[in-house]
Amino acid sequence: MSAVATNLWTIPLFVIIPIITAILLNLLYNKSRTIKVIAIASSIVLFVLALISPYGFQWFTGQPGVTPGGTYTFDASIFSYRLSLEYYFGGLQQILITIMSLLLVFVVFLSASSLRKNIGPYIALIFLLFMSSAIIIMVNDFYHLWIGVEMGSLLLAGVVAASGESISQKAALKYTFFSALSGAGMAIALAMILGVTGYSNITNAIQYIMSDNLSSLSGVLYIAFGFFVLSWIYAGGLAPIHPLKSDVYGSAFPHATVMLQTQSKLMIVAMGLIILRLFGTLPFAREVMLSVSVLTMIMGVTMALIQTDLRWTLAYLVVAHSGLVTLGISLGTVQGITGGLFQAVNDIVYMSVLLICCEAVMYFGKGTSIKTVGGIAKRAPWLALAVVIGAFAASGVPPFNGFQSEIILIQASLSSGLPEVAAIVLMVSVTTFIALFKPIYNIFLKPDNSPIAMEGDAGAGIATMAMVQPTSPVPKSIYLFLAILIAIIIVLGVYPQLALGFVQDTAIKVVYFPWVP
Amino acid sequence: MEMKELRGSRGVLAAVALLIIFIGVTVAFVQLNGNVARGISPEYNRLAHLQQPNSLSAWVYDWRGFDTLIETGVIYVGAVVSVLVIGRGLVRMKQVEGEEPVPQTSLDLKIGSVNAILKYFIFPLVILLAAYGILIVTGAATSGGGGFQCGVVVASAYLIGAVFFGKKNPLNFRRKFLIAIGSFGWALYALLGLPGYLVTGYWQYNVGTDLWSSIAGFPAQIPSILHTIFGDPYRLALVLKGGTFYSTAGIVPLINIGEAFNVIGAICLIFLVFIYGWSDTEEAKA
Numbered sequence: 046m047s048a049v050a051t052n053l054w055t056i057p058l059f060v061i062i063p064i065i066t067a068i069l070l071n072l073l074y075n076k077s078r079t080i081k082v083i084a085i086a087s088s089i090v091l092f093v094l095a096l097i098s099p100y101g102f103q104w105f106t107g108q109p110g111v112t113p114g115g116t117y118t119f120d121a122s123i124f125s126y127r128l129s130l131e132y133y134f135g136g137l138q139q140i141l142i143t144i145m146s147l148l149l150v151f152v153v154f155l156s157a158s159s160l161r162k163n164i165g166p167y168i169a170l171i172f173l174l175f176m177s178s179a180i181i182i183m184v185n186d187f188y189h190l191w192i193g194v195e196m197g198s199l200l201l202a203g204v205v206a207a208s209g210e211s212i213s214q215k216a217a218l219k220y221t222f223f224s225a226l227s228g229a230g231m232a233i234a235l236a237m238i239l240g241v242t243g244y245s246n247i248t249n250a251i252q253y254i255m256s257d258n259l260s261s262l263s264g265v266l267y268i269a270f271g272f273f274v275l276s277w278i279y280a281g282g283l284a285p286i287h288p289l290k291s292d293v294y295g296s297a298f299p300h301a302t303v304m305l306q307t308q309s310k311l312m313i314v315a316m317g318l319i320i321l322r323l324f325g326t327l328p329f330a331r332e333v334m335l336s337v338s339v340l341t342m343i344m345g346v347t348m349a350l351i352q353t354d355l356r357w358t359l360a361y362l363v364v365a366h367s368g369l370v371t372l373g374i375s376l377g378t379v380q381g382i383t384g385g386l387f388q389a390v391n392d393i394v395y396m397s398v399l400l401i402c403c404e405a406v407m408y409f410g411k412g413t414s415i416k417t418v419g420g421i422a423k424r425a426p427w428l429a430l431a432v433v434i435g436a437f438a439a440s441g442v443p444p445f446n447g448f449q450s451e452i453i454l455i456q457a458s459l460s461s462g463l464p465e466v467a468a469i470v471l472m473v474s475v476t477t478f479i480a481l482f483k484p485i486y487n488i489f490l491k492p493d494n495s496p497i498a499m500e501g502d503a504g505a506g507i508a509t510m511a512m513v514q515p516t517s518p519v520p521k522s523i524y525l526f527l528a529i530l531i532a533i534i535i536v537l538g539v540y541p542q543l544a545l546g547f548v549q550d551t552a553i554k555v556v557y558f559p560w561v562p
Numbered sequence: 563m564e565m566k567e568l569r570g571s572r573g574v575l576a577a578v579a580l581l582i583i584f585i586g587v588t589v590a591f592v593q594l595n596g597n598v599a600r601g602i603s604p605e606y607n608r609l610a611h612l613q614q615p616n617s618l619s620a621w622v623y624d625w626r627g628f629d630t631l632i633e634t635g636v637i638y639v640g641a642v643v644s645v646l647v648i649g650r651g652l653v654r655m656k657q658v659e660g661e662e663p664v665p666q667t668s669l670d671l672k673i674g675s676v677n678a679i680l681k682y683f684i685f686p687l688v689i690l691l692a693a694y695g696i697l698i699v700t701g702a703a704t705s706g707g708g709g710f711q712c713g714v715v716v717a718s719a720y721l722i723g724a725v726f727f728g729k730k731n732p733l734n735f736r737r738k739f740l741i742a743i744g745s746f747g748w749a750l751y752a753l754l755g756l757p758g759y760l761v762t763g764y765w766q767y768n769v770g771t772d773l774w775s776s777i778a779g780f781p782a783q784i785p786s787i788l789h790t791i792f793g794d795p796y797r798l799a800l801v802l803k804g805g806t807f808y809s810t811a812g813i814v815p816l817i818n819i820g821e822a823f824n825v826i827g828a829i830c831l832i833f834l835v836f837i838y839g840w841s842d843t844e845e846a847k848a
Contacts, residue, residue: 057765107758107762109774111605117777127602128609159656160654161656196639199643200639200643202643206647209652209663214647237594242599242601243598268589408658
């Protein structure tokens, strides 16, 4: 067996570069041009690093592993108890961090271009949001996972509260309050796991649980499982607390929601996989996770149906589609986990398309409600095309990426003997389509009947309409970002193997070798 | 959420949920009693004295040093977010008319009501507390102290000064100064990992202590210049029953200093803006 590197050079950079960038941006505060240059350069570096990084471990602080014989090793392929804090970068981490860093480039560019006033601290928080998400998806340590989740919750609150509007501040405060409770719950869960095993390293804890007879401590494991699931629900905004997260998504700037929903997906994936690896063999564990997932999907799409504002429709759909991700993980089979992870990748991409389109609608100055804005397709036809493609992908229409992951989820549900779950996945797809096309029709396709538009129409002859009609105020950069994301949607829809190759390895490990990160 | 919302069926549900959690947690802890596994901790304890007498500091800033870097970040982020909510760094979309942020006013702090004699007692207390904080951080490797403890002690001194002396606080920290030292502290902590990373590939490898480069499989030898810079200034002779041992905490004392700056900057800034609010106009004038 060849030695597996424990000092992979790229891993620390995913944490340190955002930290240093955030500190600089916070200090620069209102120097917009310098902030823009540093932030964009830094995000591009992170994207390139994610793209080219080899796979391996980073044992922070360079402490070795202790073998059962008492000797020390720096080889991750040799069984040892880790003295160091351990991160792992593999296929799953690569695809998720690459997509997240690509989105970071877009979000940084959009926020630096579209926001006024003192943007330093805001963009600093976005970088730290990236950092906390990267930590959560790479870490193989309970305690550090907890810190990543805690920091992520705090950052989320900051990004949402940054607009200073009462609705966003209220949503941020409410979420912070409840996430503090879930953080405490997670700390209790970790204390119990640490008490039972003596290891905060996840690999070592799982090995201990699998090798020792812990039947007398099963109560402790069940309580730890309960608190862990509770944190998972809060961190991911799953049912029954989904309104908290939807409030957060709906009240942040749409470009910020791109990062927030990405962070949520990474959290539910990372925590879901850990729950499965650690507690997957406990009776009822998967059933509990499955119930939460199904409830999240149903509640999310139902709430999305009754919204009259594109921002809020998307806020609830993000939650509903998180349920699709957790559903796959909860099935606990290789096919199910593969589908769940692939769904996470796809979901991040097509939701980002829809959210960026939503932000573009705001440039027309009338908000995003179906009651106030209309006729956008006439002024921005490419934007209309982008939103329709995003909606098709979210609804699982072929040949877009959402179709490929949803079909895997349906097949996995049927293979697990759960046709009713497969039917719910199908229902979520159809309902997503209906929920999205109501605002899309009203905002993009229906003529603008607002008093200002009517006045303009009455005053101009049909022959001169083309001349007086204002051009789209949407920056060209938004079209570029949308084009890139739509290209990803189509490529993954036509060649799903491109992404499946990254996530299948993780699914196999979770099912057959749960101690391997 | 207001208390009246917890009346009726919601209150009953909340009480039942709390009762279930209480029983569950109690039963779990009873089961754990006497069954706690020691796991990795004996190994940490066995190694700690090779580095410094303060085992806790070795745990927190070396074995789990990167963990603590991110935990320190929580304090930094807490300050950035708190100050942002008060007004520093609120943003608006250029093209979109939105609701204006609610202006934040300073607290109605009436320091005139404080007894004048009391102020004479408080002044030396503030100075002594600040000095005590510095003492804690400089002796972190050998005592039970550390950067975080220093930070909270100095921040306490600052808060006491603010309550009794208002803007004539003996520790008259300004906002920009606090933001700068908080940022400097976290950056220092983060970048102290760089020497180890560049030489060995392991971020935050303690090049001053250098416990592991002699073990087979370790990727590099540490240049002696790094021992001189990061190890020798903190070298100690530990006289133990088994003999005299020489050890150095390496980069840990420097990390403690970074941590102290970060905590002082972050916590004092939170106190300051919660008391006096934030105004970009005032800040520009300052």
